[in-house]
């Protein structure tokens with residue numbers, strides 16, 4: 001086998017994990033005097049390859065091990081076992097060298113200086129990463145334009161809305177032209193328009209600059225709109241690795257069409273539309289479950305033709321539900337993604 005340290009630019013090994021493990025020893029108080037030691041296998045033997053320029057989703061329920069993996073990929077945490085390389089670099093051994101190659105955005109925490117105007121955080125980032133002036137100016141200009149930050153540069157970060165702050169954070173992570181961007185919940189708490197802006201920017205970044213993106217999120221629409229590939233992790237293990245659509249096939253998950261009718265009616269019946277059923281009725285509002293693999297359009301057309309429709313929306317299944325169904329159905333991890 002070729003040594004992965006020599007594989008920085010190999011098509012399938014820009015990010016390479018082989019049997020990666022992280023074990024935490026946690027001490028817990030039991031009763032008044034006793035303490036109990038417990039081992040938590042936060043990451044329990046994960047192997048995968050991400051090629052340069054891929055945009056990959058990394059999802060799982062709370063406590064699955066996502067942040068721990070990302071922390072090992074950035075070098076913040078040292079693995080308990082296995083191997084990890086990013087751009088040919090061992091992250092925990094050469095954290096400083098890796099820092100110039102990666103950008104990190106945490107949706108729940110900001111890396112910006114709370115009391116300073118946005119632009120001051122950017123100047124500090126320029127100094128920290130030693131970005132040459134011309135490159136800094138060009139990158140800043142691009143981010144300001146595409147992320148719509150022009151009017152915000154002189155505003156102290158604490159006065160920014162969540163959506164503005166998130167766009168500000170993404171720009172800060174990109175001023176040094178990283179090859180890899182890790183995004184941890186980049187759309188959490190954002191309104192629909194801010195989500196759309198962030199997604200559009202990431203799509204362009206990936207397409208035009210070939211930036212490799214690893215994205216953790218609880219929003220399946222982030223994955224469906226951005227990623228050609230998604231990995232699902234639970235209890236520190238890889239449960240699924242493949243296209244987002246396959247996620248629904250494996251789990252047999254459903255989306256929900258929520259329809260508001262002019263008035264209360266008996267539960268909607270559409271005998272000629274397969275696999276649709278009313279799961280809840282709240283006065284004039286009815287909830288219809290249908291397979292997540294299918295399109296909502298024919299269903300909407302049929303409801304609109306037969307019932308007095310006022311309004312509608314489509315709800316995606318949540319990640320927890322999809323994963324719970326995977327256990328029932330029996331998930332698959334394609335061999336070629338997980339073996340060395």
Ligand SMILES: Nc1ncnc2c1ncn2[C@@H]1O[C@H](COP(=O)(O)OP(=O)(O)OP(=O)(O)O)[C@@H](O)[C@H]1O
Pocket residue numbers: 024025026040041042060061062063064065066067068069
């Ligand atoms: N520093 C730590 N010390 C002890 N246990 C930890 C530590 N960090 C994480 N864990 C435990 O490891 C497991 C995985 O946590 P991790 O934060 O990686 O999950 P996650 O998938 O990122 O979850 P979330 O979506 O809630 O952020 C959890 O059981 C967590 O309690």
